[in-house]
Amino acid sequence: MSATFDVVNLGAGALQLAPFFALYAILTAWLGDRSGRAAWVLSARNALYAVCGLLVLASLALLYAFLTKDYSVFYVYQNTRDSQSLLYTWTAFWGGNAGSLLFWAVGLSIFASIAVTANWRSHYRLMPYVIVVLMIIALFFLLLMLFVSNPFRRLAFYPPDGLGLNPLLQDPGMAFHPPLLLLGYMSMSIPYAFGMAALLSGRLDASWIRATRSWTLAAWGVLSMGLLFGAWWAYRVLGWGGYWGWDPVENVALIPWLAATAYIHSVIVTEKRQMLKVWTLVLVILSFVLSIFGTFIVRSGVITSVHSFAQSAIGPWFFIFLGLSLILSLFALLYRLPHLGSARSLDSMFSRESGFLFNNLLLLAVIFATIVGVLFPMISELFQGVQITVGPPFYNQVDGPLLLALMALMGAGPLLPWRTISRAQFVRRFRWPLTVFGAVLVVLSFVLRSLWPVLALAVTSFTAATLVQEFAQGISARRALAGESWWLAAVRLVARARGRYGGYLVHAGLVFIAFGIIGSQFYSQERGFTLAAGESATIGRYSLTYLRMEQSRTIGQETVTTRMAVQRNGAPWREIAPGKRTLEGFEQQPVSDIAIESTLVEDLYVVVTGWDDNGVSFYAFVNPLVSWIWLGGLVLVLGGLIAWWPVGHPKEVTTRVEAESVTPLAQGAAHD
Amino acid sequence: MTKRSLPLSNQPVPWVTIGLLALLILGLTLAGVALVRDNPEASTTSAIVALDQQMIRIAEQLQCPVCEGQSVAFSNSQLATEMRRTIEDKLAEGKNDAAIIQYFVDRYGIKILREPPRTGLLAWLWITPVLGFVLALLGLLWKLRQMSGRTIVPATADNTEETPADSEILDPALRHLVAQYDKDFLG
Numbered sequence: 001m002s003a004t005f006d007v008v009n010l011g012a013g014a015l016q017l018a019p020f021f022a023l024y025a026i027l028t029a030w031l032g033d034r035s036g037r038a039a040w041v042l043s044a045r046n047a048l049y050a051v052c053g054l055l056v057l058a059s060l061a062l063l064y065a066f067l068t069k070d071y072s073v074f075y076v077y078q079n080t081r082d083s084q085s086l087l088y089t090w091t092a093f094w095g096g097n098a099g100s101l102l103f104w105a106v107g108l109s110i111f112a113s114i115a116v117t118a119n120w121r122s123h124y125r126l127m128p129y130v131i132v133v134l135m136i137i138a139l140f141f142l143l144l145m146l147f148v149s150n151p152f153r154r155l156a157f158y159p160p161d162g163l164g165l166n167p168l169l170q171d172p173g174m175a176f177h178p179p180l181l182l183l184g185y186m187s188m189s190i191p192y193a194f195g196m197a198a199l200l201s202g203r204l205d206a207s208w209i210r211a212t213r214s215w216t217l218a219a220w221g222v223l224s225m226g227l228l229f230g231a232w233w234a235y236r237v238l239g240w241g242g243y244w245g246w247d248p249v250e251n252v253a254l255i256p257w258l259a260a261t262a263y264i265h266s267v268i269v270t271e272k273r274q275m276l277k278v279w280t281l282v283l284v285i286l287s288f289v290l291s292i293f294g295t296f297i298v299r300s301g302v303i304t305s306v307h308s309f310a311q312s313a314i315g316p317w318f319f320i321f322l323g324l325s326l327i328l329s330l331f332a333l334l335y336r337l338p339h340l341g342s343a344r345s346l347d348s349m350f351s352r353e354s355g356f357l358f359n360n361l362l363l364l365a366v367i368f369a370t371i372v373g374v375l376f377p378m379i380s381e382l383f384q385g386v387q388i389t390v391g392p393p394f395y396n397q398v399d400g401p402l403l404l405a406l407m408a409l410m411g412a413g414p415l416l417p418w419r420t421i422s423r424a425q426f427v428r429r430f431r432w433p434l435t436v437f438g439a440v441l442v443v444l445s446f447v448l449r450s451l452w453p454v455l456a457l458a459v460t461s462f463t464a465a466t467l468v469q470e471f472a473q474g475i476s477a478r479r480a481l482a483g484e485s486w487w488l489a490a491v492r493l494v495a496r497a498r499g500r501y502g503g504y505l506v507h508a509g510l511v512f513i514a515f516g517i518i519g520s521q522f523y524s525q526e527r528g529f530t531l532a533a534g535e536s537a538t539i540g541r542y543s544l545t546y547l548r549m550e551q552s553r554t555i556g557q558e559t560v561t562t563r564m565a566v567q568r569n570g571a572p573w574r575e576i577a578p579g580k581r582t583l584e585g586f587e588q589q590p591v592s593d594i595a596i597e598s599t600l601v602e603d604l605y606v607v608v609t610g611w612d613d614n615g616v617s618f619y620a621f622v623n624p625l626v627s628w629i630w631l632g633g634l635v636l637v638l639g640g641l642i643a644w645w646p647v648g649h650p651k652e653v654t655t656r657v658e659a660e661s662v663t664p665l666a667q668g669a670a671h672d
Numbered sequence: 673m674t675k676r677s678l679p680l681s682n683q684p685v686p687w688v689t690i691g692l693l694a695l696l697i698l699g700l701t702l703a704g705v706a707l708v709r710d711n712p713e714a715s716t717t718s719a720i721v722a723l724d725q726q727m728i729r730i731a732e733q734l735q736c737p738v739c740e741g742q743s744v745a746f747s748n749s750q751l752a753t754e755m756r757r758t759i760e761d762k763l764a765e766g767k768n769d770a771a772i773i774q775y776f777v778d779r780y781g782i783k784i785l786r787e788p789p790r791t792g793l794l795a796w797l798w799i800t801p802v803l804g805f806v807l808a809l810l811g812l813l814w815k816l817r818q819m820s821g822r823t824i825v826p827a828t829a830d831n832t833e834e835t836p837a838d839s840e841i842l843d844p845a846l847r848h849l850v851a852q853y854d855k856d857f858l859g
Binding site for chain 1: 741742745788800804
């Protein structure tokens with residue numbers, strides 16, 4: 001027992017020590033750069049490593065407290081209990097406020113160490129300010145833990161058992177969703193630190209752009225996975241047949257992702273055409289501020305929602321930090337504004353540059369509308385005293401058309417050349433995608449007879465056709481010139497221009513996801529039934545027969561399972577077993593074991609709602625094309641990974657050099 | 673018009689095949705959607721109580737008061753279950769949708785509505801995003817006009833990037849070949 005106490009105290013001590021190192025790093029890095037003392041900057045770097053070491057130590061101590069179930073630690077008492085499985089004792093680490101703050105801080109310090117080490121030589125002149133910015137963020141989280149929400153807070157007594165983690169969170173989806181979201185949020189700090197370092201130091205050459213680009217892509221990828229796991233969890237656990245409820249907590253996770261998406265597109269223009277530097281910096285700042293906003297909304301409990309299980313008094317702290325970082329960042333930007341002029345101007349409204357600008361406009365419009373939706377209930381309560389709910393209908397009506405416009409632009413953008421497009425180019429590049437668009441529009445108008453889904457499907461098909469054309473064109477060009485086989489040409493095409501074709505794969509993933517959303521949004525069927533044993537009910541082409549009910553009991557949980565036989569198109573198909581699980585300590589909060597039978601065409605989704613002597617009550621949903629969302633998610637993450645993959649091996653280095661030397665050549669030609 | 677579309681081999685790019693292929697994939701996907709839609713309405717055998725579609729339609733417009741983020745229609749909570757029963761009872765009494773929704777608004781306030789009414793100051797919930805978008809759009813268009821006015825060398829089809837099959841996808845040696853080809857055949 002005494003050994004346990006020592007470990008926890010060790011963690012608490014490490015947490016108390018870390019802010020001093022962070023403060024030291026901030027001061028020495030700043031002063032070291034001002035006075036030109038390289039040794040001071042080096043010392044600041046070592047202090048940053050020390051902060052990282054101390055936070056890793058503190059995290060290990062907390063994990064130890066969890067695994068030894070030391071309930072004298074309040075946070076452990078709150079989030080686990082004897083009967084909780086090992087997996088969810090691990091994931092309880094970030095299940096509450098204090099632990100998720102520690103997770104944020106330790107993740108940030110590890111990423112900071114990696115970023116500083118990896119970029120020390122290549123971006124040496126930015127480093128002091130990168131350290132300053134990252135350590136200020138770390139300091140904020142450290143102070144928050146020490147003064148408001150300390151994970152190592154002890155109870156005055158030793159409780160015999162803990163309270164346990166909310167049963168909704170005891171699901172594989174929840175094991176991945178929160179840490180990935182938090183990781184995504186925190187990794188937005190790194191590109192922000194590089195952008196701010198460029199502004200603070202006044203070194204505004206191309207150096208910061210290269211560093212921020214790959215880190216934002218990484219953060220974007222992690223956030224994407226976080227969002228996908230969140231949707232997957234909601235679909236499998238919450239039992240309302242959907243995967244995205246426009247819940248405030250989901251919304252605040254989506255908006256930094258949208259901001260990062262806008263950045264990833266605008267930075268292409270900055271890199272290729274030396275334009276939009278200010279705008280790109282604004283987007284870097286926005287992505288970070290919105291990440292903090294997301295953490296703030298989730299962690300402060302300002303808005304109660306399905307996900308906001310944890311609430312505490314950290315709201316005002318976050319609010320001040322959020323305001324300060326926004327104001328100071330914009331101030332730094334305005335201060336350096338005269339040095340951020342564009343080297344070039346825009347030639348035409350119909351060019352890839354302006355395509356990217358319209359993409360940014362639409363993404364920002366979605367962000368703005370979503371923030372309005374999230375904050376409006378608060379505003380209306382504050383100023384009018386009227387409590388309102390802003391639910392899915394608002395977002396579907398406002399964000400829906402904007403997202404559809406983005407999908408259309410995703411189809412048009414890759415077809416637009418840089419600078420301007422001629423009539424001949426337009427015909428040559430757009431004819432096939434537009435033909436597909438027209439054909440789908442006409443055919444479906446006769447089949448489906450409703451405006452929005454038909455339009456959405458036609459637009460998505462247009463984008464799909466663009467992608468097919470881009471890949472086909474690239475592959476056949478390689479084949480024609482090098483005589484490569486289809487496979488080799490395809491692989492080399494992607495490998496030689498990862499940014500471009502990785503990006504197209506992300507687009508392809510989004511096309512799949514869009515098909516899934518359109519199918520399930522417009523064509524899902526839902527019905528509720530109460531059946532006695534032996535009776536059957538029909539939904540879509542499925543017929544469900546209730547067979548019997550089974551009960552089982554294992555350590556810490558009680559399960560009720562109903563057995564149902566499913567017929568599809570009149571022929572026996574599968575047997576399903578939807579039910580309910582009650583976890584020890586949460587008797588009032590049973591969790592549904594939802595039966596989901598997936599095919600590429602549709603999902604059969606059955607949720608048991610209750611039972612009595614007369615039989616069992618349940619909901620059955622038929623959700624078309626939902627599998628395409630998960631499939632598209634895989635493609636999207638793969639594409640993101642390819643686009644991000646560092647150009648490392650010696651063979652690839654030559655390609656990169658070549659790619660860079662091409663730009664001036666093309667420009668030279670352009671000015672002839 | 674198509675002479676510059678890089679016919680570098682004897683095999684022309686099989687656009688027709690590609691277009692048809694894309695159409696085929698889409699057609700198959702869409703057939704799935706259409707198929708689901710064309711199914712007969714859900715039916716039940718005699719002894720079964722099927723919950724009314726009308727009830728679900730009403731319940732979907734109401735926010736479950738105890739489990740925020742979910743509608744009354746599919747929430748697991750006790751209260752939502754009771755509310756669904758109330759809706760069924762009222763439907764049986766012959767009340768229409770609007771009257772039933774009004775009944776819940778009277779009891780719980782407009783917070784119960786998933787879509788707030790568009791009256792008075794609440795209308796700003798819709799106006800703000802639309803206004804923001806329109807202003808930003810006008811701003812961008814104005815900026816684009818302003819920027820394109822500054823052009824010194826007007827961009828034409830001749831000095832813009834050629835096909836996408838250029839520098840980015842080809843090896844240096846191949847790119848050289850393409851350049852040579854362009855020079856020889858296109859002057």
